[in-house]
Amino acid sequence: MMKGKNRDNGLKDKRSYGSTCRLWLNARWKKIRRTSQFLKHAPSRWTLAPLEPILHGSPWRMRLLGLASVLGQPLFGWIWSSWLAQPYENLWLRGLMSLLGATLLLPGLSRDFSSPATRLLVTLVMWIEIPVFFSWMYFCNAGSAAWLATICTIIVCYYHLTDWRIATAGTVSGVFLSWTLFAWLMPNGLQANPVDAVVIVFSWICALLLGLSSANLRRDQLVHTLATMGIMAHELRTPLSTASLIGDALQMEIRREQAHPRAAKLEQLGQRLQALVRSMNHQIDTQIANAKLLQLPRYKEAVDAASLVSEIVAAYPYTSNRQRECVRVVIQRNFTFFGSPAQFSQVLMNLMKNALHSLAAADSTYAAGALRIAVDRGPDGGRISVADDGVGVDPALLPHIFKPFFSSNRSTGHGLGLAFCQQVLRSAGGSIQVKSGYAIGAVFTLVLPLAPS
Known part of the structure; x- marks a missing residue:
């Protein structure tokens, strides 16, 4: 009897152990599937952080930078020439740097940070103001203790103000330019100081590490948030599929009972349900595309602008005939450019969606021509x-509408559409510009390099 009981207990233990193993394997398999789904929708781990000439740019940050230069240059010029006198000081050069910093106070700069001209101007001003000017003053003062501390501090500030890639290129080129000018104008003033060189290089390495850390944080935030949104969008397919089946079943039932007094109304509801499902699937495709295409490759496929616009306007999932009729297409001078037809189709879809939402928010009656899409050629492409x-x-x-996750419509916007549009345009060597004001509409312009004929 005891042997039988021991045998039964052993069988039970084996069954229990087998069940535990199956549960463990099932749990591991589910985790692997969830991980594979995440990797499917996650952007590449090598995705770079967006290149930002001004980190955390805002109108107030621009004004503070401008004021720091306008007021700080003459202030420190007086300190180093009268109070704590240094071997070399040039008040005229200080005044020139102060005037250069005043350009950051121009109203146009603080309104549109996304403009290529604005980004180039700000990058150039900071390059002259920081690495070029401060390196020059350091060389002219023969590496005094005050200017050694100043140059080390300003290098760290430079990496805090702009992207590490811009700061690295600017520091190397600025120091080299200042050293070349100094060697040319004052050849007898060059003095080798290994101690200063070690201190400056150490400060530069610390600044570079801080810049890399900041860029990694921004990149990780984008990657994880976009991946999460991509997974959520993918999971919405299931209830939408069910809704689509309900719409199909409703329309089939109507065909069987066409004599029913409410058949026409029910058929209209079924068609509207199908239209809503198509619209939601379109939005899901947009979000998954945004999640996957944070860093886009360049395409060399020739795209006809007029054909692209005509196809998108015809294929857009309008919610009513009035929406469809309010769109007007004007082809003035057609052109061809290199890019991805699928990506640029998504760009135009995003812009049309935003425009129709804007018209709806303005209580528009969708008059003919309320939404206008024009194709033309200009001197810049x-x-x-x-x-x-x-x-x-x-x-x-x-200044913020092209930033990922920024949306002026917090109730429905996810803040990725315009960021995606800007990334697609940059991948094709073009740019996107906007002109708008409150209650006067908006004009988004895609500027693209022409494909050689």
Whole structure:
């Protein structure tokens, strides 16, 4: 009897152990599947952080930078010439740097940070003001203790103000330019100081590590947030599929009972349900594309601008005939450019969606021509403009609308559409520009390099 009981207990233990193993394997398999889904929608781990000439740019940050230069240059010029006198000081050069910093106070700079001209101007001003000027003053003062501390501090500040890639290129080129000018103008003033060189290189390495850390944090935030949104968008397919089946079943039932007094109304509801499902699937495709295409490769496929616009306007999932009729396409001078037709289709879809939302927010009756899409060529390349008569964009928000996850419509926007559009345009060597004001509509213009004929 005891042997039988021991045998039974052994069998039970084996069954229990086998069940535990199966549960453990099932749990591991589910985790592997969840991980594979994440990797499917996650952007590449080598995705770079966006290149930002001004980190955390805002109108107030621009004004503070400008004021720091306008007021700080003459202040320190007086300190180093009268109070704590240094071997070399040039008040005229200080005044020139102060005037250069005053350009950062121009109203146009603080309104549109996304403009290529603004980004180039700010980068150039900071390059002259920081590595070029301070390196020059350090060499002219023969590496005094005050200027050694100043140059080390300003290098760290430079990496805090701009992207580490811009700061690294600017520091190397600025120091080299200052050293070359100094060697040319004052050849007898060059003095080798290994101690200063070690201190400056140590400060530069610390600044570079801080810049890399900041860039990694920004990159990780984008990657994880976009991956999460991509997974959520993918999971929405299941309830939408169910809704689509319900719509199909409703329309089939109507065909069987066409004599029913409410058949026409029910058929209209079924068609609207199918239209809503198509619209939601389109939004899901947009979010998954945004999640996957944070860093886009360059394409060399020739795209006809007029054909692209005509196809997108015809294929857009309008919610009513009035929406469809309010869109007007104007082809003035057609052009061809290199890019991805799928990506640029998504760009135009995003811009049309935003324009129609803006018209709806303005209580528009969708009059003919309320949304205008024009194709033309200019001296700077081909242009596709999308203009609407909607509520427009508040000028205070214009510097931020191309940032990922920033949305002026917090109730429905996810803040990725315009960031995606800008990334696609940059991958094709072009740019996107915006002109808008509150309650006067908006004009988004895609500027693209022409493909050689």
